[in-house]
Amino acid sequence: MKFSIISILAALLSISSSVATETETQQEVILENEIESTNESICNSTNRECHSSIPFPVMPQKIKAMLLDNHNLLDPQGEEMLSKLQQMEATAAFAHARSTFFEHLKGTFQILSAWNQPTNIKRAGMIHTGYSGDLFQFFLFDSNKEQDRESLRSLIGKEAEELVYYFGTIHRGDLCQFSQAVGRQVAFPKCDVENITVAHRGLNEVEVSPQLAAQILMVTIADYLDQMVDTNGWRDHHQHEEGGNKLYPGNGRPALGFYWFSSVCKAIKPFLEVVPSVFDSCETVITVENEEIARDAYWKVTMDEADLEIDTQIELLQQTVELNPFVGEPHLLLSQIHYRQGQYYDAAIQAQAALKKFYTLASCWDKRRSFAHWVGYARIMLLRSNRKMEGLDSSWPVVDPEDEKYVNYNDLKLTNLHHFVQEMKEREVEGV
Template sequence: MSHAPPLFAPLDEALLQRALPLLDEEWLQRDADLAPVLPVVLARGVGQDWHKAGTFRHHLVGVARSLSLWQQPREVRLLGLLHSVYGNAFVDLVKFDAASERQRLQQLVGEPAEHLVHRFCTVNRAQFVQRLLAGEAADDGTLQVELNGPAPRTSVRLSAHEVAAFAVVSMADTIEQWFSWQDEVYSRFPATDLARRQAVHWAASLWPGPMRPTARMVSQVAALGRALRHPALAGQLPMPPVFGGCSLELSPRDEAAATALYWSVVQLDQPLVDLDGATATLEQAVRLNPWVGEPQMVLAQLYLSAGRNADAARAAAGALQQFCAWGNSWDKRVQWDAWVAWTRILLQSASEGTWPERLDKLNNLALR
């Protein structure tokens, strides 16, 4: 194991400036494209429905936030905000009846956006992911997939624009919601074993479980991003600013190892007498998976505790870069805005060379 600190990505100031307004809970109400739709969605009770690490409202807004940060066009951001309102193969949350309310949604968001929403809700999304990752997109970027429903299922050919939009929204959808509970109940997604019985696997089904970050889905998001580099897909939409503009990969093996290393430090499974073991463990986690912010953020705090201010500043800036690139947290124990706020405190402290020597003073830190 190398003794040198890992390389941390520099902070993109333009990306930071795009992210900061999204820390405000009211950001969506100021979005001219999304704000008119929000009251209609809220009126359907999305704030009362359970969804993974929060409510359905939290999920829809979180997906739309990433898409806004990624500078996606209006219809794709609307797809993010409405991506499950007709229901889909994964959830039974039907907020609009596709048989009777499509025209109402068309009047609200326009026919192109509603078409994307309806198609996204009715195609077999697991099959979409499987076929896209298998390289089955045609030379013109189109992709044949089945619709949901009992066999024999109807197939449709998605246009290149639909394929790109569904890939980008799937990336945002996955990072917003996925943590270890889904790793268990959707094991090996998209090739999930649907025969597993809840009574047999009761321990895996206990929500929310230990709340570990996912050990396998960030690498799948990276693969979806690389699929957007298909010659017929690359120019369809702005490329999300993750994984070096979707140009770099993360192997499943490295992701799993990095998550395990990070979690061992968070759960205090390292020697507690000094910082060396925990620091080396987190440094290796960052080397294996440099694409999420939380390991770099915790490492920055360890560097500050050791008086390594320059290293702490680089690690905090790297963490902030990843948080701003995603617009959602990887470690779901804390919300994205809270991770960002704490990381900015760490960066400020490292830059100023100040870090509390007393435990109680950690409770008083404020951004200046």
């Protein structure tokens, strides 16, 4: 019997497809069993039955270090460097964009550390505008004095100081079409593959390699991510002799920036020693139009909640999630809405999604609350939603609701916060 090549190939493809489908099904069953097994061990440890559970993503060690201010885990000399920086009165006295100058410098360092950037880059982030900048008129160290430069070298090291020097003295606009990307003239900026000559304050001009340009712009992305509020202290007030035209601090609405964060990150990716996991490892770019629609939809819910139907709130928040997939806050608002409606599975799914995005970005988008607070709230929502799904009487691990010594005068069942933290840790699952 003769078979055509086509019929043989078709048969092979059919077998392959069948095997693949069977393998995928087996993997799904294994995954379900693993989750059930994990949940069972959690519930058995507290002598209760577990019906269903959405596991916690494991908190990355560097995120935990950020939340606990354990800076030696981010850099072996982290505590020492930040302590010396904090002792400079100017870092506390100067009100920056949304916090003190010190808090901003620390935040930029933390973000770059969580993004696993090399030592010179994360340390440069710690004091990136120490010599001022092309858009920032204030400085801590005088770039024109060798004594000041040596002082900074002794604080953060020679390579990091050199990066801070270039960051604070050159015109960044010509690096990888940066000005055009921010100014919305170029959607997908490109980097020169050869050295370029750029303007320099003090030296007239200098040569910058594509690698140095990438390092400067990586620090720039983290710098702006840490401070992105619509009304910015130094930009909208301090640098205007007449005081600007916006009342500070404004309402806290997020500024627009992810469009150029993501596009510049993609442009510099080939020249980075370490590519961060943000923006799908610097591969996904969102448009400024989508970012603005997403931001405004989110903001409408936060500002007009009392006047909006629940379905409208959900629709607007889902739109935010679709158009700006990098931020966790809209997921957390959705989690709260679902929880109030008794939809605990959906609430848990959204809280889990929020946590994943917070951990990846290593910063919050809505700066009205701190990054640590957003992470903490998302973990609480995930825990409470899980406990509700499991049919427990309380969404909190209360001590003993039957023991009057652990029930206060307002009939509130007392909760040991150490137990609360331990239960969240027990619910963490690798690879979620």
